[in-house]
Amino acid sequence: MKKRKDVVYGIYNDEHDLLNAVRSAKDKGMEIMDVYSPFPVHGLDPILGLKESRLHIAGFFYGLVGTLTAFLGMTWIFTKDWPIIFGGKPYWAVPSFIPITFELTVLFAAIGMTISFYVVSGMGFGVDNFILDDRISDDKFCLAFDKDEVDASAAKDFLESTNVEEIHEKVVKA
């Protein structure tokens, strides 16, 4: 795997300029490395061609694991491992298992999804991902091309043709 990325990127002041630039880059068939913004820009995903996230599907299965863990666990404990009669209820007192089953469903789904989010996004405590520009988390919007995928001068010419604020080149650790 390559350890470095040679990036050329444009900085925009406004999300509308960014959206227009991304749209025309896509029309020209240019390979976009990534787009960075200080907040989620709505309408960007379909233009970029990002597929819908599958986090919620994973969440469903994590939740299912929680449901089964709680319900089957309590069933095993109270019917097989150590049956005790509480208040004249049957050993397998399904209605009173419902609250804990529900809570563990939510707990497993939430923890599982959150961990999945950070793992698939390559994030975690102490992770040091490259930041193209410190102002991206403030008020600037960034459209980046990888020089391996796009001809550098063509990318620069393209960025010039949009309502761009600044154009930079940078080599970053991938």
Add this chain to the structure above:
Amino acid sequence: MSAPVSSIREPLVLGHKTYHDITENLVAPTEKAPPLSWIAIFIPAVALLGLGTFAAVWTIYGGIGTWNLNRTINWGWDITNFVWWIGIGHAGTLISAILLLFRQKWRTGVNRAAEAMTIFAVMCAGFFPIIHMGRVWNAMFIFPYPNTRGSLWVNFNSALLWDVFAISTYFTVSLLFWYTGLVPDLATIRDRAKGLRKKLYSFFALGWTGAAKHWQRWEYLSLVLAGLATPLVLSVHTIVSFDFATSMIPGWHTTIFPPYFVAGAVFSGFAMVLTLMLIARKVLHLEQYITIAHIESMNKVILTTGSIVGVAYITELFISWYSGYIYEQWAFFNRAFGVYWWSYFGMMTANVISPQFFWSKKLRRNVTFTFFLSIFINVGMWFERFVIIATTLARDFLPSSWSYYSPSWVEISLYLGTFGLFFTLFLIFVRVAPVVAIAEVKHILKSAGDQYVGENATKNH
């Protein structure tokens, strides 16, 4: 991206802010030395925390006998405080989860602080049942894990155990929700910082870059966590009410408890959010982000939930009469006119009458009035839990064991101590992280900023 915006909607971000202004304003409190007003609140908070710690050590050393609980009244201030703090914790999740699902834009001004408040309030709440166990060093016995005592398991049929699961799940999910929302804003601080500060914030910002795919997943995660947290928040106080409703004590054994407790929780939680935010907006100069429109919206929630609570009280009285069951009837007569009559009337005044003032738009938008009323409501909701717990237990089935209860200095100190814990944590939080969600305010700027919407709009988008 010009979402249709009604021209009659009030702007939620004032002062013609740019994206950069938002960053500057909201990160500022974490970068400057603390103002005197902050120090003036922090010192008493830490002092109270110290007092609470002393009382906790005293309790653990001397046992629960240092409290004034007795054979008849075996739940007193401890469980009252527990239910009260849990209730306060409900507003955070309500604001961040339910209002997110309803796409209420005004949540962005207050959600971060409300979520933090939830987490700190749940910590204060959890403290009480744990210390009430007496032998706190055995507290882990409440979790079902294979052990050398059998394995001897916990009782999954008990409402008290459901509580353990409900509250630990609630705490964990709230924490994940809050921290995930915080990550992009920590990245904002990181990118402005230098030296050691940059290293620290880099560690906690988890390597956030702001890439399009990350934002997409982040929004998905927030939405699904909100979807999960919404039934969760309703379940938590429902289960807390089961602690009482599944017992056989007249006055506790009522089916109205779950909805009544949930409404009461949201009611007191919003009151506490208002108390805190009205102080925070003043001390941290956030008047342009937490506007009068935000305060009015919260006051409307208080009016709604307060009225639900009022209807619940009256329904309870009606049903006890209508049931024809003399013990139930007497239990409610005793609540209003028995030895603890003062707490019942405190509760009725503060919870039923006081929120009705908010029918007036003028009062809903009056900051000083709102501040005092929010404190009044918090007191009233504390009385409610005290009425339910102590009044009911003081007059049980056997007149020979009827008793009266007032707290010892240890119990009072423990309660004050949780205030110390709550405010200490909250004050530290406002110094290390942005108290208003930066990315989310930027996101709504073009549909809620005063240069785009409202009477004084100068720009179209």
